[in-house]
Amino acid sequence: MQGNDIIAAVATPPGRGGIGIVRVSGKNLQSVAQAVIGSVPSPRVAQLSHFLDENRDPIDQGIAIYYPSPHSYTGEDVLELQGHGGPAVINLLLSRCLQLGARLAEPGEFTLRAFLNNKLDLVQAESVADLIDASTSGAARCAIRSLQGAFSAKIHALVRAVIDLRMLVEATLDFPEEEIDYLESAHAARQLQIIREKLECVLIASRQGSLLQEGIIVVLVGQPNVGKSSLMNQLAGDDVAIVTEIPGTTRDTIQQLVQMESIPVHIIDTAGLRETADIVEKSGIARTHAAIKKADLALLLIDSRAGLTAADQQVLQSLPADLPLLTVYNKIDLSSESARLEEVSGRPRVYLSAKTGAGIELLRKKLLEMIGWQANVAGEGMFMARQRHLQALNQAKTHLDQAGPWVQSGMQLELLAEELRLAQRALSSITGEFTADDLLGEIFSRFCIGK
């Protein structure tokens, strides 16, 4: 995976623009610079240059910046050619670099090299992609905090604390006759407890970060005409979906992305799925099931005038038992119900009007609470996190939990040492100390080309 060759890519998005940038990275780019711009520019100084083809005819003129190793994004020599942002001229420029021995960069390969050259750890590398992909401003702010090392610092602190405790345990193992006293006098149990509490805090913050980054999927289920499309519109805040008077004829948006407190919420109208597939009804039903399967939460809509009918019961029964469910009693402007939130036999329900908007705020609030959003944790302390990080944190937590009894009793110190070692390993996998090549491949292949 480690490359010694020269890579090149267009770093700006496809299409026309004011500026187009070709980026080149490799161990030694002096000869490339010499060939393309006729000189090797001073390090990190913007130099107005002619970009030359093999006959020394100009392809374009623009700015060249040369970042000699190690003071560059990748840690290698980097040459940045900023030309005019048209597809033809930028392609000529890229071809010229390829002609000089560079090859096309894979997606994320610049950042991969930065990681392999220790310019970034794995969390920071991932946050580069997450910053580019951020779909809300809140997610973007979290990603930049992770890129600047907020998350990595927390992980490093945990790893250091685990290492300290490991050293204590290993030292005790070398003097078996005094083992209990030694651990006790060093407050080993207390140290472990503190690590576990800190880990719990990081886990909570990471869950918030991953909600912001990855968002959630909410499915709308219910009988035709109960107001699913209207609710989607109300949540989206505009009139994208077409609402009709005739049951079952909505040709509305199937999926909408809305923001709730910066969390990207994908709302899927399952009826929409079924309705658009009336030619191939079976595939519509399959798609509905697929949508429900990947959902984090379901909103079951009911007409508050009729209450829960047998048909509604049937819809309810078709939902997986473990899918969090919020029942929405809609159309309260037509019934005598007031906008409110209730808990009936452990199940939350909200009374609202998708038409007037009464009660919508209650729905938003409850929905966010149900998916585990904690507004008080969010804010300045937030950082980006992914499922991969949550899994590793949970793994570390399991090992630290299992270490608990051993440190208490001062017995089976080999097992204690092993649990601590595994906890450290899980934590270090987050920042990328022990990371398999195939995981790296998967992470970086999701990047865009040129980054």
Ligand code: GDP
């Ligand atoms: P869907 O089939 O579940 O998607 O239902 P629609 O959103 O298409 O709504 C069906 C009809 O009910 C439309 O005429 C809507 O205007 C109406 N409707 C939806 N929600 C409300 C509501 O809260 N109050 C009133 N008065 N009408 C509503």
Ligand code: ZN
């Ligand atoms: Zn509809």
